[in-house]
Amino acid sequence: PGWFSEISPMWPGEAHSLKVEKILFQGNSEYQKVMVFQSSTYGKVLVLDGVIQLTERDECAYQEMIVHLPLCSISNPKKVLVIGGGDGGVLREVSRHSSVEQIDICEIDKMVVDVSKQFFPDVAVGYEDPRVTLHIGDGVAFLKAVPEGTYDAVIVDSSDPIGPAQELFEKPFFESVARALRPGGVVCTQAESIWLHMHIIEDIVKNCRQIFKGSVNYAWTTVPTYPSGVIGFMLCSTEGPSVDFKHPVNPIDANDSQSKSKGPLKFYNSEIHTAAFCLPSFAKKVIEPK
Numbered sequence: 001p002g003w004f005s006e007i008s009p010m011w012p013g014e015a016h017s018l019k020v021e022k023i024l025f026q027g028n029s030e031y032q033k034v035m036v037f038q039s040s041t042y043g044k045v046l047v048l049d050g051v052i053q054l055t056e057r058d059e060c061a062y063q064e065m066i067v068h069l070p071l072c073s074i075s076n077p078k079k080v081l082v083i084g085g086g087d088g089g090v091l092r093e094v095s096r097h098s099s100v101e102q103i104d105i106c107e108i109d110k111m112v113v114d115v116s117k118q119f120f121p122d123v124a125v126g127y128e129d130p131r132v133t134l135h136i137g138d139g140v141a142f143l144k145a146v147p148e149g150t151y152d153a154v155i156v157d158s159s160d161p162i163g164p165a166q167e168l169f170e171k172p173f174f175e176s177v178a179r180a181l182r183p184g185g186v187v188c189t190q191a192e193s194i195w196l197h198m199h200i201i202e203d204i205v206k207n208c209r210q211i212f213k214g215s216v217n218y219a220w221t222t223v224p225t226y227p228s229g230v231i232g233f234m235l236c237s238t239e240g241p242s243v244d245f246k247h248p249v250n251p252i253d254a255n256d257s258q259s260k261s262k263g264p265l266k267f268y269n270s271e272i273h274t275a276a277f278c279l280p281s282f283a284k285k286v287i288e289p290k
């Protein structure tokens, strides 16, 4: 018992805290410290190198938005690649789309997969879908080996730029994602907080505008247990059939045949999809084209 505080140089001078009931797991993987604790009010919590990755209470917001913002923006997604996302929550959401035939996931840290299956069964349920193939390895290397134009969608569910995910925020990685996507294919990446990381976001937007010749948009949502209480997403499409991210052409409704086994959508709906692209003026100024 006591408190867990998320202190990091990535958000200097502030720290979100959660009351701890019991520490359930602590270990060192090849890449990072892994911890799971039972919180008093947010369910179980997954922490990597001292940074909160997800809590049972609010993970639905992040997992549903990072998946349905891209997949509901294209008709008939068939082949989807997930980079990161080892907890399986993104897989759970992708598998709600009955048009999807193939789901590849490349996660660098096997301990994250094993710990999620053991402590977060309702998140790791995504691995049970027969369309899923798990690759343990570095997403950068994985993408280099992918034939050009393979995927309809790529979802980059990464941790933050300090640690194993650092190269997932750099230009060569975005170039390899663009090459792996078909014309008019879409990518959605975890893109930090407009309150904390406007410079990182500015850099990512600049790189994406050079690399993705379709559309480049920034969306955001609320996740109470991420620093500043919000998290953003870069949504980009490659040259080809145009993609209008702000108006979903492929809406997912609560009774989509695949979503029965995953429980109902708790957060995402078509209105919040469109609203997610509305930005405060200080962010519009940096993110939207001049």
Ligand SMILES: NCCCN[C@H]1CC[C@H](NCCCN)CC1
Binding pocket: 051, 052, 053, 054, 062, 063, 085, 086, 087, 089, 090, 157, 158, 159, 160, 190, 192, 193, 196, 226, 227, 230, 231
């Ligand atoms: N599938 C859930 C993984 C969540 N990925 C990230 C975990 C770290 C988190 N830090 C937020 C830092 C402030 N923007 C961002 C999402």
